Amino acid sequence: MSFFKKLKSVFSRLTGSASKIDEFELEDTLIEADFGVELAAKLTKELKRADDLSAALKVKLEEIMLPLIGEMQIDREKKPFVIVLEGVNGSGKTTTIAKLARMFQRQELTVDIAACDTFRAAATDQLSEWANRLGCRIFKADAQRDPASVAFEALSGAKTAQSDVLLVDTAGRLHNNTNLMTELAKLHRVLNKLDETAPHLTVLVLDATTGQNLVDQVREFGKVQPLSGGIITKLDGHAKGGAIVRIADEFKLPILGVGKGERETDFEKFSIDKFLKDLMG
Numbered sequence: 001m002s003f004f005k006k007l008k009s010v011f012s013r014l015t016g017s018a019s020k021i022d023e024f025e026l027e028d029t030l031i032e033a034d035f036g037v038e039l040a041a042k043l044t045k046e047l048k049r050a051d052d053l054s055a056a057l058k059v060k061l062e063e064i065m066l067p068l069i070g071e072m073q074i075d076r077e078k079k080p081f082v083i084v085l086e087g088v089n090g091s092g093k094t095t096t097i098a099k100l101a102r103m104f105q106r107q108e109l110t111v112d113i114a115a116c117d118t119f120r121a122a123a124t125d126q127l128s129e130w131a132n133r134l135g136c137r138i139f140k141a142d143a144q145r146d147p148a149s150v151a152f153e154a155l156s157g158a159k160t161a162q163s164d165v166l167l168v169d170t171a172g173r174l175h176n177n178t179n180l181m182t183e184l185a186k187l188h189r190v191l192n193k194l195d196e197t198a199p200h201l202t203v204l205v206l207d208a209t210t211g212q213n214l215v216d217q218v219r220e221f222g223k224v225q226p227l228s229g230g231i232i233t234k235l236d237g238h239a240k241g242g243a244i245v246r247i248a249d250e251f252k253l254p255i256l257g258v259g260k261g262e263r264e265t266d267f268e269k270f271s272i273d274k275f276l277k278d279l280m281g
């Protein structure tokens with residue numbers, strides 16, 4: 001049984017029957033749903049006396065998450081407004097770039113894309129396909145070129161063209177993690193050298209189905225460059241949603257949007273109501 005289903009089933013059995021709440025079962029289920037031991041214990045303590053468990057959980061989630069719900073907004077004075085997308089491989093960076101490009105285009109903004117994942121040739125091909133489809137300018141280079149040099153060319157080009165937004169794709173995997181982080185740091189330095197206010201947003205893309213690992217991802221990427229916020233992808237799947245609450249609670253990381261599918265239109269603002277609906281059916 002998926003963790004979501006399990007949580008749902010505990011909730012459906014427990015909701016409205018406060019006296020029968022088995023706090024151990026509730027705590028275990030929260031832990032299994034990736035809320036983490038600490039937050040699960042805290043929530044259990046606060047929820048166990050609730051008359052209506054789901055209503056009480058909603059209040060708790062609102063306490064933790066409402067202040068952190070944000071949006072992808074740009075400052076139109078900055079030309080281009082530079083957004084770097086980071087995250088482990090497969091988290092959804094490239095797809096999220098397509099979603100953001102599409103969203104900004106609908107706001108009548110011109111969007112350029114920098115293909116700074118030069119680790120694999122296929123990464124640039126995937127992004128080029130999206131750029132073609134969406135009609136965005138793409139700055140790219142041969143595989144194995146220094147990503148920072150692609151970033152340099154892209155920001156220079158986007159500045160000259162007076163583009164509104166520059167979306168920067170990055171690699172999720174290199175030969176090792178240290179390389180990845182060193183390379184990211186260099187990319188940030190190069191952007192910052194060309195425009196001392198750039199990047200304007202550094203966004204971590206987090207795959208909701210990954211569970212507990214999200215905690216390490218936020219910690220590690222946050223060491224390279226302070227994170228402006230996270231975008232949660234694959235909330236359409238069988239996400240172990242608890243980890244999202246945990247990173248909000250632990251890191252106070254703003255949630256700037258969610259991905260709910262593989263198409264460029266599958267992007268929306270995070271909603272606690274929808275999240276709870278997924279959680280409890």
Ligand SMILES: Nc1nc2c(ncn2[C@@H]2O[C@H](COP(=O)(O)OP(=O)(O)OP(=O)(O)O)[C@@H](O)[C@H]2O)c(=O)[nH]1
Nearest residue numbers: 089090091092093094095172233234259260261262
């Ligand atoms: N269901 C679903 N699938 C998604 C979502 N976002 C991305 N995907 C899929 O997840 C897979 C990986 O997405 P990418 O955008 O290529 O991920 P990436 O972070 O760029 O991966 P690397 O380039 O390997 O580091 C693809 O098959 C996407 O179609 C989402 O919100 N929901």
Ligand SMILES: [Mg+2]
Nearest residue numbers: 093094117123
């Ligand atoms: Mg990619």
